[in-house]
Amino acid sequence: MSQSTLAYHWSRSEFLRAWEAGAFDHRVELVEGAIWPVVIGSWHGDAVGQLLALLPRTAVKVTTATLPTGGSLPDPDCWVRRADAEPVGTVGTRLSVWDASDVLLVVEVADETTIQDLNVKAKLYGQAGYAVYWVITQQAIYEHVDPIPTGYRTRIEHRPGEEIPVRYAGSSLAVDELIAP
Template sequence: MSQSALAYHWSRSEFVRAWEAGAFDHRVELVEGEIWPVVIGSWHGDTVGQLMALLPRDGAKVTTATLPTGQSLPDPDCWVRRSDAEPVGTIGTRLSVWNPADVLLVVEVSDITTIEDLNIKARLYGQAGYAVYWVVTQDGVYEHTEPTPTGYRTRVEHRPGEHVPVRYADATIAVDDLISSGQ
């Protein structure tokens, strides 16, 4: 008879203590009690750089910091907050907590984690109340809007040849400009 191992679920405070103590030898994030490795390949890295160069900054700050979300500590590839926003709290000694109304856009660049980004992370970010969430893939950009307690009410796919709206800046970015980097 075989017995399956029980998966350990980390609390946010346990994860932060281990992270601050340098217990992890590579970049990780805490998602719903599980530690997920953060894997960055060439296309992914090039696309994040291109995205950060293209996002409007007037009245906004673009960052790659961890974004505490409920009991999870995901590491979005980048996110945008109001430039005048102040943290509403801290976790541990290095992580700031932000008012969801100050978080203007959250972005995951998705190479091998598309299913998780479109489902688990969309639910996390929607539950947190972040207004807009993008998943950038090699095939296009999935834009999530209208956060709800279960995720997002609306998801629109923007394909090559189209533009994705940058709602906080009343602007657009060509999908081709986002997904062609590194290809």
């Protein structure tokens, strides 16, 4: 006889109340009603540090803040917004909500979460209308562009020896510098 399990679907407000009350003993994020642990290993941490050092910063702000997106509260490794952008709202007491047109790039560094980042989060960020989404892995960088209601119309794989365009800055970065810090 098999036993079914009940999955609990967290609302954004329930998650925020628990998060603000300090109910979680480790870093987590809310993705489509599920609580996901945020795991940061050595390569991941080094890659995020390298990314933050290399991203162009003219007329933009680069942040590692939670990015409220639909009913989710994902915690991208970094994202870039227009420097003159103003929040369009707040969630809870500490999170700002941004207009999709002000969010220029969202980046996830994927060590153990590649499948989720390429699928679930690509859908989430594309539905939100964020123009460009990168998934950085140890083998390649996957650039998602042209957001549509089901995710992104286009995914481009950039390999070592190539450059990835930094569309908001009209420049590019070497893939090697980002995946092998």
